Amino acid sequence: MAPTVAVLGGGYGGISVAKALDDVADVVLVEPRDTFVHNVAALRAAVDPDWTEKIFIPYDGLLSRGRVLRDRAVRVHPNAVELGSGGRLTADYLVLATGSRSPYPAKLDVEEAAGAAAKLRGTRAALARAGRVLLLGAGPVGLEFAGEIKAVWPDKRVTVVDPAADLVSGRFPEAFRAELRAQLDGSGVELLLGTSLRELPETRPGQPGGFTVRARSGVGISADIWFPCYGGTVDSDYLGPELRPARHADGRVAVTAELRLPGQEAVFAVGDVTAVPEMKQARAAQQHAEVVAANIRTLIRGGGTLATYQAAADAIVLPVGPRGGVTYDPEVGLLGAGPSAELKGGLFLDMYLELLGAVAAR
Template sequence: MAEKKKRVVVVGGGIAGSLLCKTFHKHHHVDFTLIDSKEYFEITWANLRSMVEPSFAKRTLINHHEYLPGASIITSDAIEIDEQHQVSTTSDRQIAFDYLVIATGHMGNHHVTISDRLRQFEADYEKIQSSNTILIVGGGPTGVELAGEIVVDFPAKKVKLVHRGSRLLEFISETAGKKVLDWLTARNVEVILGQSVDLDSSSDGVYSTSSGETITADCHFKCTSEPIGSSWIKETILKDCLDDHGRLMVDEHLRVKGFANIFAIGDVTDVPELKQGYLAQKHALVVANNLKLLIEGGDEGKMVKYSPATSAMAIVSLGRREALAYIRCVTMIGRIPGLIKSKDLFVGKTRKQLGLKA
């Protein structure tokens, strides 16, 4: 009699969830199902390049079936986890599990199909191309990288960047923020710090700031952080496992506290570290090892422990050739860090991790 396979359900096909699924693809002891709100995996750290070069997106949007051929994939939103070990979806499906992994990250775009997402990049490109003055709201890595992409590809455009913090890139050093500020202002980007923008009250290209000033622009892009993708969990058996910030509380093995067969990975967890893509991938690999151990009947005491990143590390691209690197408290800006990231934005490397051509 054939051994019954363990049912693994992964909710969320982003950076962490996709890599986890890839590690289990064709595992002979596992019957896994991916539940995702969209039909594709998006290499999110490359999507700003796609806004100035829409054709670039064709390598960054990957249908789940492309790297998981033959897998069970449900394109729907998860809405419930019950005591019968089932996940329910908005498409009225109930999927039973022996092990569950939640990888819903942050709320992202709402485009279900690749074609819809490509059309959005085309629309963003047309908006940039047809505007003389562009407002960017948010001075974190997303806002800084978008400003860099625009001023390199469209040097005649006037870019205005507004950030409510006292400096850019607040998640890393003051020196790094100052170097990026100097880089942007040298390219005629107007940077306004210590203010926010009321986007809802804009009228005819006039925006009001928190200090009562007005900014005129032909279009705007909001580059502030999106909410954590955990609102649906508040209606499930895991509702008491969410902290005050809406993140799932996990133990050192990345299991949701109080549940031996439910794990969480990526931005949706309360792991005390910066929420970055390469760290989410590390979560995925730790949980993959732990699930394989449990599924194959190994000693639970030998489960891998995840060690949170203790120091910030980042490479922020500045257009196609330059970047800012912050590694082990050392800051470098220019062509050398640009060689690491800015040309391809790690797209080839990420595709290779999924077993695809770079």
């Protein structure tokens, strides 16, 4: 009998591990959502109706032998998973791929695709009525969202506020930030850096309603709608007592070079839930998945030298609307609007349609 591999989480890392092991194991992918959500395109889906439905991709074509179980892990032990439904799943290998949460719309907070799509349509309608938009956070999310809004509604006033003195934390050269500032300035995005709000707006995030707030620098800001674009969190409270020692204060879990939890032979982790010191991106999650899938395959076949993972250098493709953006990679260097738009213009949708076996459906 083939060993059972339980993969907890159907995001970028989880689907990649599950797909890679489907031919050698009985894979069970545990995921509470009814479809895969292509979060890379979520910000565009909030402003462009052509993208609203595209980001929801069925899991039906992902696995040939394995299965996708719509459920949630509530307690995880080294060889068993207690499920929210009350069931219990035993496994020879476990992969933690539960990801992270970020404020909507960077990541969607509704599990059913129909409800999430309806919320995106409501957000787009609210943005269409708003003349002034306030975004809190000048990291990749806030700047990408600003670019997407201005691409659809160039006459809207979009203001981005961040207490940091410059754009996008990370080990990037000044030329990267200079190019990014130039493109944002060219699109009319207003940046207020080195300050924060004295208090948050009275209206809820994403809900229309005019307001005026004041930055600590003294500047008054009037807007019709606002969104938080910072503050991702990790939920690993599901770890049982045997695995809890690996959990850091921020919820991320320590992993060895083989991406195993320390002291565990058959429990691995990939993606945002790991404490690997690197930018948390879909690309990194998939690279983790390659290592973990290779290692589980090696163990299933009777052992051998396991693959190891080295934290990736900071790199990014940051769109500024569909026709702009800035790219930096230590090996490639700096790329401007045209090449960046060509790289990420389609937001890698075709790649994930193919991975999930959904090409024919589109």
